[in-house]
Amino acid sequence: MDFNDFVDTPRKQLMLAGSVFFLLIFPIYFAVMPTLIGDGLVSGGSSGISAEWEVSFTETPISLTESVNLGDGDSHDSFFDLETESNIGYVMLEISCNDNDDPAFNDEGSVTSDISQITGEFEDLSDSGSCGNSPVVTMIWYPTTNYTGGNLTLTGTENEIRQLWASNGDGVGTWAATLTAEINAAPVLGGIVDNDEDYDIVWTAMTYELVLTPVVEVEA
Ligand SMILES: [Ca+2]
Ligand SMILES: [Ca+2]
Numbered sequence: 001m002d003f004n005d006f007v008d009t010p011r012k013q014l015m016l017a018g019s020v021f022f023l024l025i026f027p028i029y030f031a032v033m034p035t036l037i038g039d040g041l042v043s044g045g046s047s048g049i050s051a052e053w054e055v056s057f058t059e060t061p062i063s064l065t066e067s068v069n070l071g072d073g074d075s076h077d078s079f080f081d082l083e084t085e086s087n088i089g090y091v092m093l094e095i096s097c098n099d100n101d102d103p104a105f106n107d108e109g110s111v112t113s114d115i116s117q118i119t120g121e122f123e124d125l126s127d128s129g130s131c132g133n134s135p136v137v138t139m140i141w142y143p144t145t146n147y148t149g150g151n152l153t154l155t156g157t158e159n160e161i162r163q164l165w166a167s168n169g170d171g172v173g174t175w176a177a178t179l180t181a182e183i184n185a186a187p188v189l190g191g192i193v194d195n196d197e198d199y200d201i202v203w204t205a206m207t208y209e210l211v212l213t214p215v216v217e218v219e220a
Pocket of ligand 1: 099102185194
């Protein structure tokens with residue numbers, strides 16, 4: 001039996017061609033498939049592919065506003081209960097006042113925070129200012145490091161970027177601060193022209209959802 005015996009009919013030729021096809025295609029299939037699986041499917045679908053992404057933030061603020069009237073040396077404790085499942089970009093406290101009783105003798109405010117009831121590593125802040133400036137005191141904390149809310153273009157896997165831009169539960173709890181008023185009155189004979197001030201206290205937590213859009217480069 002020589003080679004011609006394998007190919008002397010059209011049916012035998014077809015069978016030989018089929019055998020050769022599978023001899024070639026199986027090694028190629030098994031060589032290529034693990035590569036495809038390793039890059040994409042096993043390590044989490046599309047999130048495993050490193051790519052360039054347009055990163056933006058859909059922001060939703062959670063706010064608390066209160067107003068207090070304080071006399072000289074009076075203090076007020078303000079509490080902001082923050083519970084959210086969302087990521088928290090920043091938490092800001094702004095205190096303002098507008099002393100128009102005797103504008104040349106501006107009242108003042110001193111603020112000390114208390115972060116002892118907050119999840120995560122944060123530092124207490126302390127600051128003071130004059131009612132001639134608005135706001136008198138601004139304090140800000142970042143549960144998401146370096147958060148600005150501005151758009152970014154980043155390269156990496158989707159998982160890497162979502163881990164980078166996350167607050168991981170930090171920042172929830174009861175934010176607290178104590179405001180102490182200092183009233184400065186113009187020295188006017190016959191009466192006191194200023195003995196109190198109205199302070200506005202605004203807490204804002206900026207929560208966000210991450211929006212990732214792959215950057216598709218169109219070849220010219
Ligand atoms: Ca005053
Ligand atoms: Ca006043």
